[in-house]
Amino acid sequence: MRKLSEALYLFLITLWVGGLWAIGYMVAPVLFASLGDRQLAGVIAGKLFALIGWVGLASAAGLLLLMISRSGLRACKSALFWIVVGMALMTAASQFGIQPLMVQLKADAMPREVMESVLRDRFVAWHGISSILYLLQSLLGLWLVLWSSRGLK
Template identity: 90%
Template sequence: MRKLSEAVYFFLITLWVGGLWAIGYMVAPVLFASLGDRQLAGVVAGKLFALIGWIGLASAASLLLIMLSRSGLRAGKNGLFWVVVVMALMTAASLFGIQPLMVQLKADALPREVMESVLRDRFVVWHGVSSILYLLQSLLGLWLVLWSSRGLK
C-alpha cells in the first residue's frame, strides 16, 4: 500500500505542477498568438485556467491526505506540507475570487470588449494580480517538484 500512495503522490504533483506550467506558459501564449481573436483566446484560456484550478484543489487535498496518513500531525512540521497548503490557498483565491471578478468585468463591459471599455483599467489590474499569483504558484510548484520526496518523510 505504501508504494501505491507514493505513486499517487508523485502522479498528483506531476499532474498539478505540469498542468500549471503547460497551460500558463505554453498553451495560453500559443492561443493568443494563433487564434487571431483575443476575446476567444481569453475565453478558452480562462476555461483552461479554471480546469487546472480544480485539478489543483483536488490534487492539494489528496496530497495533504497522503502526507497526513503517512506522518500524522508531524506532517505539519514538513515545509512541503505548507507549500501545498499555500498553493491550494492561492488556487482557491484565483478560482473563487479573481477569475469570477474578471468574468463579471467582461460581462459588465458588454456590448463592448472589456479592453475597449471604461472597465479596462480595473481588468488590467486584476489580470496582473492573477498573473503574479499564477507565477508564484508556478514557482512554488517547481519547489514542490524538486523537493517532492521530502514530503513523504
C-alpha cells in the same frame, strides 16, 4: 500500500504542477499567438485556467491527505506541507475570487469588449494580480517537484 501512496503522491504533483506550467507558459501563449481573435483565445485560456484550478484543488487535498496519513500531525511541520497549503490557498483565491470578478467585469462591459470599456484599467489590474499569483504557484510548484521525495517522509 506504501508504494501505491508514493506513486499517487508523485502523480498528483506531476498532474498539478505539470498542468500549471503547460497551460500557463505553453498553451495560453500559443493560443494568443495563433488565433486571430484575442477574445476567443482569452475565453479558451480562461476555461483551461479554471480546469487546472479544479485539478489543483483536488490534487492539494489528495497530497495533504497522503502527507497526514503517512506522518500524522508531524506533516504540519514539513515545509512541503505548507507549500501545498499555500498553493491551494492561491488557487482558491484565484478560482473563487479573482476569476469570477474578471468574468463580472467582462459582463459589465457588454456590449463592448472589456478592453474597450471604462472597466479596462480594473480588468488589467486584476489580470496582473492573477498573473502574479499564477507565477508564485508555478514557482512553489517547481520547489514541490524538486523536493517531492521528501513529502512522504
